[in-house]
Amino acid sequence: VRTEELIVRLAAEAAPVRPLPSVASRVTAWIGVALPVVAAYLVLAGPRGDLAARAPALDFVLALALLLAVTILSARAALSFGVPDAARPAAVWVLPAAAGGVWAILLVARLASDGPVLAQLLDEPAHAACLVQIAAAAALPGVVLLAMVRRGAAVHGTPAGTFAALAALGAGALGAAIVCPIDNAAHQITWHLAPVGSLAVVGAIAGALWLDRLRG
């Protein structure tokens, strides 16, 4: 096909196009999906028994705030990466990464202050329920967000998929933070932080394989 012929063919297919809604309105729509899922998780699993006592604690509030930031900012980043933009501000991906990074650093700092790091991690008993609950709570919001990203035109599938997974997993971890009564850093790192980080890799792979539907 010669380029001139292609132009004629594409121009002949011109039709009114319904523009994709803005990133902000799509983030809001996604929160409308994720919020009820997290609420259902809290209802089903039940909040931790000492929630009222823990609620005023600075570290607890800070962790919730950071997870909320990871969730919302990552959703924004995922949807932003779903639209071509060579002038995308770095803040779009730096902010969610920073929120996640601060959450991780605070946990590691707490672990270090609690005693020998390696010994604590090795002695940490298995609490796979937290991992399963985070993944389960993230599943539906994650699939919905990936589908929303895919409705755009992601030319960078990997970051779009990574941030979509982080957003969904952040929502799951937010729910787990309210449900799980175990505050020690080793548990939080092994069964909350690590699953979020490792499952985000699944999002990256899904993004690379599935999100750039324009790639041949």
Next chain:
Amino acid sequence: VTPDEERRATDLMRGALQGESAPYADLLVVLTAVTRRFARARLGPVAWLDDVVQETLLTVHVARHTYDASRPFAPWFYAIARSRLVDAVRRERRISGRELGDPAVMKAAAAGPSGHSRNDIDVEAIRRALDALPARQRDVVEGLKYRDESVRDIAARLGLTESAVKVTAHRGYRALKRLLGGNRA
């Protein structure tokens, strides 16, 4: 994109989004020149420069619903052009590697249509060339040409839009043409 091209492209794109084919055709002509310039500056005078141009135009077409008319056109367009350029470079390397690595394809391509009976060449060379395509391109081309599937059926089966199937088929045909030793467009 120069400031003049940016203003013109933005106006034309607004018309295109409303379904007007004349401004859309004008826009694609402008983008053809811009993409060719952009790609040549980065790749030099490669023979497959027009592949980058055509794939950029196809992506602009499929992705035009993602353009926000209240924002500048150039960043949206260059993100597409750059990604299609990177994809084209990767694909060329991959296809070149397969061509060089498969003596049968080389032999079939070198022999050309006059080297054998027409049926021998078509079946053997096309089969091997098809095998050298990326999986999705092969699936789409085989679906359209061998299995008589419609674009709509393939789109539904692979979870793609119909436009994406057409884009993939277009790329597959071009790759086949190269693998079979045809002229470049």
